[in-house]
Amino acid sequence: MVQQLSVFLQNERGKLAAITRALADGGIDIRALSIADTTDFGILRMLVSDTGLAKRILEEQHYAAGITAVVVVAVPDVPGGLAGVLSLMAGGGIDIEYMYSLIGRGEKKAYMVFRVSDEEKLLRLLAENGVDTISDEELDIR
Amino acid sequence: MAAYYQQEIETAPHETIRALQSERLAATVKRVYERVPLYHRRMDEAGVSPADIQSVDDLPKLPFTCKQDLRDTYPYGLFAAPLRDVVRIHASSGTTGKQIVVGYTKNDLAIWADCCARALVAAGGGPEDVVHVSYGYGLFTGGLGMDGAALKIGAATIPVSSGNTKRQITILEDFGSTILCCTPSYALHLSEALRESGGTKEDLSLKAGIFGAEPWTNEMRRQLEEQLGIRAYDIYGLTEIVGPGVAFECGEQTGMHVNEDHFIAEVIDPDTGEVLPEGTQGELVFSCITKEAFPILRYRTRDIGVISRAPCPCGRTLVKMTKPRGRTDDMLIVRGVNVFPSQIETVLLEQGYSANYRIVVDRFANFDTIEVQVEINSGIFSDIVKGLDRKEKELEDALRSLLGISAKVKLLEPNTIERSTGKAVRVIDRRKLLD
Numbered sequence: 001m002v003q004q005l006s007v008f009l010q011n012e013r014g015k016l017a018a019i020t021r022a023l024a025d026g027g028i029d030i031r032a033l034s035i036a037d038t039t040d041f042g043i044l045r046m047l048v049s050d051t052g053l054a055k056r057i058l059e060e061q062h063y064a065a066g067i068t069a070v071v072v073v074a075v076p077d078v079p080g081g082l083a084g085v086l087s088l089m090a091g092g093g094i095d096i097e098y099m100y101s102l103i104g105r106g107e108k109k110a111y112m113v114f115r116v117s118d119e120e121k122l123l124r125l126l127a128e129n130g131v132d133t134i135s136d137e138e139l140d141i142r
Numbered sequence: 143m144a145a146y147y148q149q150e151i152e153t154a155p156h157e158t159i160r161a162l163q164s165e166r167l168a169a170t171v172k173r174v175y176e177r178v179p180l181y182h183r184r185m186d187e188a189g190v191s192p193a194d195i196q197s198v199d200d201l202p203k204l205p206f207t208c209k210q211d212l213r214d215t216y217p218y219g220l221f222a223a224p225l226r227d228v229v230r231i232h233a234s235s236g237t238t239g240k241q242i243v244v245g246y247t248k249n250d251l252a253i254w255a256d257c258c259a260r261a262l263v264a265a266g267g268g269p270e271d272v273v274h275v276s277y278g279y280g281l282f283t284g285g286l287g288m289d290g291a292a293l294k295i296g297a298a299t300i301p302v303s304s305g306n307t308k309r310q311i312t313i314l315e316d317f318g319s320t321i322l323c324c325t326p327s328y329a330l331h332l333s334e335a336l337r338e339s340g341g342t343k344e345d346l347s348l349k350a351g352i353f354g355a356e357p358w359t360n361e362m363r364r365q366l367e368e369q370l371g372i373r374a375y376d377i378y379g380l381t382e383i384v385g386p387g388v389a390f391e392c393g394e395q396t397g398m399h400v401n402e403d404h405f406i407a408e409v410i411d412p413d414t415g416e417v418l419p420e421g422t423q424g425e426l427v428f429s430c431i432t433k434e435a436f437p438i439l440r441y442r443t444r445d446i447g448v449i450s451r452a453p454c455p456c457g458r459t460l461v462k463m464t465k466p467r468g469r470t471d472d473m474l475i476v477r478g479v480n481v482f483p484s485q486i487e488t489v490l491l492e493q494g495y496s497a498n499y500r501i502v503v504d505r506f507a508n509f510d511t512i513e514v515q516v517e518i519n520s521g522i523f524s525d526i527v528k529g530l531d532r533k534e535k536e537l538e539d540a541l542r543s544l545l546g547i548s549a550k551v552k553l554l555e556p557n558t559i560e561r562s563t564g565k566a567v568r569v570i571d572r573r574k575l576l577d
Binding site: 004006008009010015036038040041043045059062063064065066068097098115 | 518519520522523524525526527528530531534552553554555556557558
């Protein structure tokens with residue numbers, strides 16, 4: 001499992017710039033990022049080089065932030081690769097809250113970030129079916 | 143020629159009314175001193191005995207009653223009649239979840255109906271009329287108050303109550319309602335709905351509207367009169383005193399006649415409590431002098447207004463009060479419902495939010511909206527959209543159940559609401575309700 005940082009975003013110009021600037025000033029490297037938006041607000045989700053430090057930096061600047069566990073899956077980078085993983089999850093009774101992709105570094109693998117109903121169960125299921133997951137260390141995340 | 147419901151009272155010389163007031167005040171003071179422990183104690187503390195109150199001139203000797211007294215004595219502590227004599231209970235929302243509870247004897251209900259009947263007749267009402275009551279029927283005094291009045295004058299009453307606007311339009315059109323009673327904002331909403339359904343004022347038989355329970359401007363009056371083809375009359379009241387019918391407007395539409403034979407009006411300086419001369423703006427204070435079950439004395443309404451005895455061309459000699467020009471506290475009236483920011487604050491704190499919030503009241507398509515903007519914190523935050531949606535929904539549900547009306551919730555980032563050093567500005571009212 002991997003620790004993910006999420007931040008509450010008001011729909012306002014300059015918010016995202018301010019957050020990424022604050023992280024940059026703290027020496028934080030962003031590995032992956034996705035934004036969910038609604039009419040009223042947005043949620044910024046990130047994998048960063050130091051999750052705990054990043055959360056402290058943002059909270060000091062009065063943002064509401066949280067840390068949650070996500071699973072990063074190394075999906076075979078071939079047609080049907082993602083479909084296979086998703087079918088596996090559907091069959092295993094795992095609900096996906098959201099997912100996004102990460103710029104992959106692996107050979108012929110696409111890295112996907114999953115936030116699911118039951119991470120432990122997903123990890124077991126993937127292991128049983130020979131699907132690789134990526135750890136904090138491999139992504140150089142603390 | 144103006145019509146009156148009780149001409150001998152409504153046009154009586156002031157000296158006659160004043161003599162009546164003095165006599166009734168003395169009797170009421172004696173009654174509450176004997177029957178209501180709070181008044182007994184307060185008068186003792188002030189060194190006043192019932193024998194000291196012989197006329198209206200003695201009124202300033204009596205202590206004030208305020209809303210907190212009603213909360214402290216919840217539910218029946220201020221009743222001056224035993225429950226066996228009480229035939230009706232009404233209530234309005236309170237600031238801390240506790241309601242304000244009032245009672246009426248049979249006689250009180252008759253007096254109340256008379257007061258509202260004067261308003262109906264002043265608006266041209268009579269036995270041939272079809273009175274459409276769109277105030278809520280229930281604990282709220284609006285619906286049953288106007289209902290009782292319509293019965294008194296022998297009009298055909300349609301107890302539509304509030305809500306279901308589409309059905310209201312059908313009834314207005316098909317049943318031939320001639321007098322509409324509701325909040326002014328709901329009347330505007332109805333006129334809007336009529337237009338949207340392709341109808342016009344020519345499809346209606348309305349001739350008058352009696353609108354109250356919330357502040358409204360003369361601009362709204364012009365709109366309502368134009369759009370509904372009516373004359374629009376104001377009516378004033380509050381649950382604590384009796385409900386609607388404390389004061390009512392006549393055909394002159396230049397202020398409301400106070401039903402002085404039942405309620406004595408005073409205007410005071412809200413800071414010092416000193417009684418101000420007629421014609422001076424201040425806080426309105428009312429004393430009930432005929433009620434049996436809930437006769438409160440010198441009740442501070444927190445409404446700001448002016449009273450005047452300038453002769454009224456309608457022939458009524460009852461003193462006139464202006465529309466309330468504001469509040470001495472932060473109470474908001476939204477869709478006829480009293481809302482205190484402190485009530486909202488209590489809910490926010492209970493649900494784990496901070497006390498950093500803002501209440502934005504606005505009016506869209508003649509419908510009052512209330513939005514509660516509150517800062518989120520890391521404890522409430524969720525990385526999942528539906529988690530945050532659920533938080534908003536939970537807060538909206540809690541607010542609806544406390545306030546009785548729906549409010550929209552908007553989550554804001556922490557530290558986005560300006561911190562003030564003095565009294566925080568919590569309310570932004572964009573409705574411009576005061577002229």
